[in-house]
Amino acid sequence: MKNSILLLITFLCFSLTANAQKEKKNKKDLELIAAEPDKELVGETFNRWSIEASVGQSKGSKPYTDGYYGNKPGSFIGGIAINSVGFGARYMFSPKFGVKANINFDNLQEQNGSGSLPFQMEHHQFTAEGVANLVRLFDIQKQAGRFGLLFHFGFNVSRMTPKMGPQDITEWNGGVVGGLSPQFRIFKNVSVFADLTVNSNVRQHYNWDGTTFSESKNNLTGSLFRTSIGLSVALGKGKIHGDWAIIKDENEKRLDSLNSRIGEIEDLMNDGDKDGVPDYLDxxxxxxxxxxxxxxxxxxxxxxxxxxxxxxxxxxxxxxxxxxxxxxxxxxxxxxxxxxxxxxxxxxxxxxxxxxxxxxxxxxxxxxxxxxxxxxxxxxxxxxxxxxxxxxxxxxxxxxxxxxxxxxxxxxxxxxxxxxxxxxxxxxxxxxxxxxxxxxxxxxxxxx
Structure with missing residues (x-):
């Protein structure tokens, strides 16, 4: 767990340093964004890929064996309790919809001061989800400015490994997962986000404390909540993060092309020397x-x-x-x-x-x-x-x-x-x- 946190910190530092250097090379663009926070850089393409990393707290809400209550955060960074680390990648098929995959590492323990008996459960999870950009879906990107909001929902596969107690079995579980991710863009291709995710396992035999294991025919309905903050870095040649790039549809492109041609015709019809002959014939x-x-x-x-x-x-x-x-x-x-x-x-x-x-x-x-x-x-x-x-x-x-x-x-x-x-x-x-x-x-x- 400590190695995962150190790896995440390294990733965050590297991403921020790299993008800070890139911002210096593009000082003019940075000054534009600083002077006009709501004015975005327009492009014909947008960055479809992004990678994400996050840290936070996870808590198994149910089921627990009598006498056990979760959970105690496993580490502390800057005074913030951390017991969950996540890494992910996202691909947007269009500005509104895409898919994402995440790997999360959770370390669940007894809740401090609750009188719970001690326990420790390692929870490793892989998720595959669909993503909807709600700001684009409701067409409020101009009003939202640098803010964004993503909704994600899909399936998860997880592995539960108790580290204390009488049970010594690693179990694979599965279920559905969904959540919301508010975002804020800090650089052209970098944003920070918060995330609230709810996991519901339809196959689970361990209680979260790991001391009780039910019969295989008796599936438990397990629930886990995860709150986290993270960093999203867009990949690609686009001038701005794909969640904020202003994309023109085909009709807009045709209209721009038509306006351009009209402008060219107007220029051609100019008569600079006022002799009655348009410049393009003059x-x-x-x-x-x-x-x-x-x-x-x-x-x-x-x-x-x-x-x-x-x-x-x-x-x-x-x-x-x-x-x-x-x-x-x-x-x-x-x-x-x-x-x-x-x-x-x-x-x-x-x-x-x-x-x-x-x-x-x-x-x-x-x-x-x-x-x-x-x-x-x-x-x-x-x-x-x-x-x-x-x-x-x-x-x-x-x-x-x-x-x-x-x-x-x-x-x-x-x-x-x-x-x-x-x-x-x-x-x-x-x-x-x-x-x-x-x-x-x-x-x-x-x-x-």
């Missing part, structure tokens, strides 16, 4: 507002000179072909404002310093303006989103400005008219939004 997703586009969202450029026809016509008619100096100056001011306010920009993919293909028309517009206005120069300012370190983004923003400068220089604009600047990270948008970040990975222009 080959040029940063076209200038008010400029005509074709069915694929590309700004119309019939003469293929890299400048959208609407802008080219506007510039040519209002600037180069307008004989009214005042009107030309006013129109030129409007174009400069259009450029300086950021409506004409070059955009970049994540981590890239080369403009994406959709930016060619905007760079072409700047090129056309500078060629038609040789007295003008331009500041080219680069930006990056907030993904990555500040040092990296500062350099990336500078490289983007330099790349655009190189393009304009090779297209015939003197290097002295091109000035580059870097503004580093643009934190004006939500860094968690992919679409918002696309708008700040850019270079903008300022005509001087």
């Amino acid at each position: 080959a040029e997703q940063n076209s200038i507002v008010g400029v005509a586009v074709d069915t694929k969202g590309r700004m119309v450029d019939k003469n293929n000179n890299g400048v959208p026809d609407d802008l080219e016509k506007y510039v040519n008619n209002s600037i180069t072909n307008n004989n009214n100096a005042a009107t030309a100056a006013a129109t030129d001011g409007a174009v400069i404002q259009l450029i300086n306010d950021g409506y004409i920009a070059a955009y970049f993919d994540t981590g890239k310093s080369t403009p994406n293909s959709a930016s060619a028309s905007n760079i072409g517009f700047i090129l056309n303006y500078l060629k038609n206005n040789p007295s003008k120069s331009v500041d080219i300012t680069g930006y990056a989103d907030e993904i990555g370190s500040t040092e990296f983004n500062d350099k990336l923003a500078s490289d983007r400005a330099q790349a655009v400068k190189t393009i304009l220089n090779k297209a015939g604009i003197a290097e002295s008219r091109l000035n580059i600047q870097s503004n580093g990270e643009d934190n004006s948008v939500d860094k968690k939004s992919d679409w918002a970040r696309r708008l700040v990975r850019k270079t903008v222009f300022k005509i001087k």
Whole structure:
């Protein structure tokens, strides 16, 4: 009995140590549970297997020979009387129902201070039981939080061996067993539980004191009560103990899949540049507002000179072909404002310093303006989103400005008219939004 108790203590210590180490490795999850005790980790699978160990008190309630009363606890741990040790394993077929097997070791003796004659009975028992998770059965897991409640019922086979008295026969008995196990989860995959079990033997010939043995044809109806506390450790790849994991049924999975597809469709139907062409069909997703586009969202450029026809016509008619100096100056001011306010920009993919293909028309517009206005120069300012370190983004923003400068220089604009600047990270948008970040990975222009 002492060896069994030492073995149980070792098991409990090892389990708690191992899970404490695991909790340190998963500090983020532990902080989540500590901050929100009722919020569980959701998974597609759950841990079906668990192993259990328990200690407690057992007491044979009947039958006893006259003059005998049970029972005296056999050991003391931390001031708690212990005369029963148990080990078990459980497998859940579903979140609601499963089976379990237990081995229990009981040491029954006379009750202290009762005036009972001395006796000692060793009781070894094996049980096979069905298990029902009542919290799930009644669908109250959200209200229960970390608490749980299991009901178990099945059959037992036991061996009774008296250690005192005139009888010296080991007997095998059998009957039914059932009980309730309140639980409380302390770690993601570890819980503590209390258990109240009632054993009723339909085959028993010994009295619990072991001094009386009835005839084989005269079965006694023996009853034994066991109260215990223990530890349950779930086994498997699930994020949380199987008794608490939130399992989605097939209908919920289908609904989640449908919602995901709807979300994807909504994203596809977005029109970031407001040109009337959904993004999933838009080959040029940063076209200038008010400029005509074709069915694929590309700004119309019939003469293929890299400048959208609407802008080219506007510039040519209002600037180069307008004989009214005042009107030309006013129109030129409007174009400069259009450029300086950021409506004409070059955009970049994540981590890239080369403009994406959709930016060619905007760079072409700047090129056309500078060629038609040789007295003008331009500041080219680069930006990056907030993904990555500040040092990296500062350099990336500078490289983007330099790349655009190189393009304009090779297209015939003197290097002295091109000035580059870097503004580093643009934190004006939500860094968690992919679409918002696309708008700040850019270079903008300022005509001087």
